[in-house]
Amino acid sequence: MEDDGFLVPVAVHFDELDSFGMLYNNRYGVLVERAWVMYWQEREIAFSRDWTTHGDAFNVVKDFRITFEAPIDRPGEYGVRIWVEHLGRTSLRYGFGIRSRDGGPPTYAHGNRTLIRLDPATRRPSEWSEKARELLAEQVRPAD
Template identity: 35%
Template sequence: MARAMRFFERIHGVYFDDLDAFQILHNARYVLLIERTIGAFWDHVFGWKALLDPRQAPDQSHLVRANYIDYLRPVRGVSEVRVRIWIEKLGRTSLVFGFRVLPVDEDTDYAVGQRVMVRIDPETHRPTPWTDEFRQRVAPYCRQAEQEEGAHLSGNHGRGANLPGSDPEERTAPPSPWPRPPGSAAFPRSREGGSAG
């Protein structure tokens, strides 16, 4: 029997200064909400705080390689939203977070997407493998783990070429571990097995 994959979720307030001239959540604020959710995930799983400590937590040295977001429907006015994240793919030196931005009371997406991150050596700033401890602790949140790093993160291709989500078809409907109801985005829907942190 296949193991159940977990996800991590946070509720965030949407305030007046988060809105644009149309009184909807400004597109740039989605990235901030995702960033805050991923920060809460690191704290939940590893106890990492804002201060970087490469000697105690070497996997804390990582950079964002790319963000991909599909805006599906607007968040209107002052409100609250949920941001759900999981690890879509764990490579040798990289990982891809999947995410959904949702209302508090229903599983209908406002936005979906992915964030690609790469672990780096703090001295050389070159990609370096995740530690075994890191891989073990994030494993419950992983949809897919790979032994070999894919060429899409090697930096040998044109900007954006072969990165997860660079194909328009892939950005619209990334792979999902959950069944996909007709007419819906392909992202985790069930609250069962989830972690609210």
């Protein structure tokens, strides 16, 4: 299971550490978001300022859950492993683990995030494109 999904490198900077020298808790979600966006940009499902052209990138977070296991206590390179747990018609739940740069232990935090794809004009749930479905299907974690 440690090799499921994809691994994206992320950086932690000195100014993200709190007064105790640990990564501030809300920054973990930022690392996950950055990894998710990098993955999609590399696959040409781009994020831009023109909201009408976002397509599959026009989505909102419905739910975000995170469990902290160990503190990140220094700046440097880390890895976020992401896998798809559920792909619905308009929704997507993906799991994640924030780990070392190479994806190995320790796990600093893990959780999942649910997204709903929206139509930019109506702001109502909209189906994922075929391109997104193909990319996401490759990342579905097998059931235990």
